[in-house]
Amino acid sequence: MTQDVVVGMESCAITVLKRAVELDTSARFQESLVCYQEGIQLLLDVLKAVKDDSKKAHYRGKIKGYMERAEQIKVHLQQAKEEGKYHEQIKITENATGYSYEKLFKPYITEALTEVCVEDPYIRHIHQLYNFLRFCEMLLKAPCKVKKINLLTSRDEGESNSLQATVLHEITQSLQSHGVALDTQFSSTIHDREIRFNNGWIIKIGRGLDYFKKPQGKYSIGYCDYDLRPCQETTVDVFHTKHTKTA
Template sequence: MTTALKAKELLIRAVECDQNGRILEAQTLYQDGIADLMSFVSTEPDDQRRKGFLTRINEYINRADAIKSRINGKLMLGKVIAHLSINENDTGHDYDQIFGEYMTKKTIEILIEEPYLTQNYQYQNLIRFLELAVTNCSQLKYIRLITKQDATNVDQQRTNLGQIKADLERRNVAFHIKYEDSLHDRRIYLSNGYIIKIGRGLHFYKASNPMYSIGLTNYKYRKCLQTDVDIWTNSNSTD
């Protein structure tokens, strides 16, 4: 497939996602399509055709910027509807028990901002969350993960996340990974209007001790680290 055809395909899909309310996926597709179209235009010898392409590119950039503003607005605005304080060594706080009720069939997209994904237990926590997502969110189509790059073992991190991506895509869920080394926020945005903010992100469980004991796979039996959980909703939330 030529660069121009690839760009066209990406941008058509971006418009479709935009129209269907899948704004996270639309934003990614717009960005990728614009990049490919810019690459094609840079080699276009005809001035008139190049100007035409640049006009279209600006239109797509404006659409992508509008989506970015919508996403930022959803993340920044809203009100707290539930608060939970988890004390040191508490048990009974599996992800499903804390926020599973907000992850519904109307959740078609999820944004996960989790800075730290470098250790085995951190990948296990992510998988546990994703298992809950594919179980509760039957119409889930797209997940975007934003995390920091593992400075000590970037290849292993990419391999691990690549395996997760491949598995989700076999389940017809697109998985986009973005690395931001300045990331500090820990929050999860659900496209049905709920935002989950956890002080420690996904990683508030203590190690199973001894390893082969109750709580190894069922997190409601795991002891926790102290943290706070807030559930936010914006005006567009739907149950």
């Protein structure tokens, strides 16, 4: 492994761990834990590559410190879930970037996740249907074995009604070819927006899946990569089911 590669890995580790500390300081513990784990793995890769003993000692010390903090957060999160006190809030500011579905939902996706429920009244127009498709693609790429997705939305009564039906049917067929069943139900009274994972997590987004701004054009930056697409201001509230047992 060349020195340039080692320097590049170290730079990535520093960036990820800096983000972990920022999230930790903001009490966004679940997200910070994911970043700590990613950063620690990068530092372990650097440790394997360096030959200098003093540098090895330096990296071992850093890794030890970050691992201790990650373990403290893990214990804190588990205790909060068991006591039914877990609640994390993420505020997405106007024009903020870096909030693709992968980034937003990754901290709450585990191998135990097999079923997802999406309640969102606005999966009707073409860009909203594309958002839902992107969300489904994210689940298929994630380290879990999702077998069923339940969608509760409102029926488009306007000119786009046939488009909504056609697109949802196509998504259903496509998911089926990947071993995932999509069950779509319609409600004329649905208002709230939330996503429930059967591993215990509930994510409520003020704007539902439609929190991205319209791209300037089909060939503008952010059209394909949602991490680069500016967001509309919204709030994300994350709970664990034990927090809602009395409901």
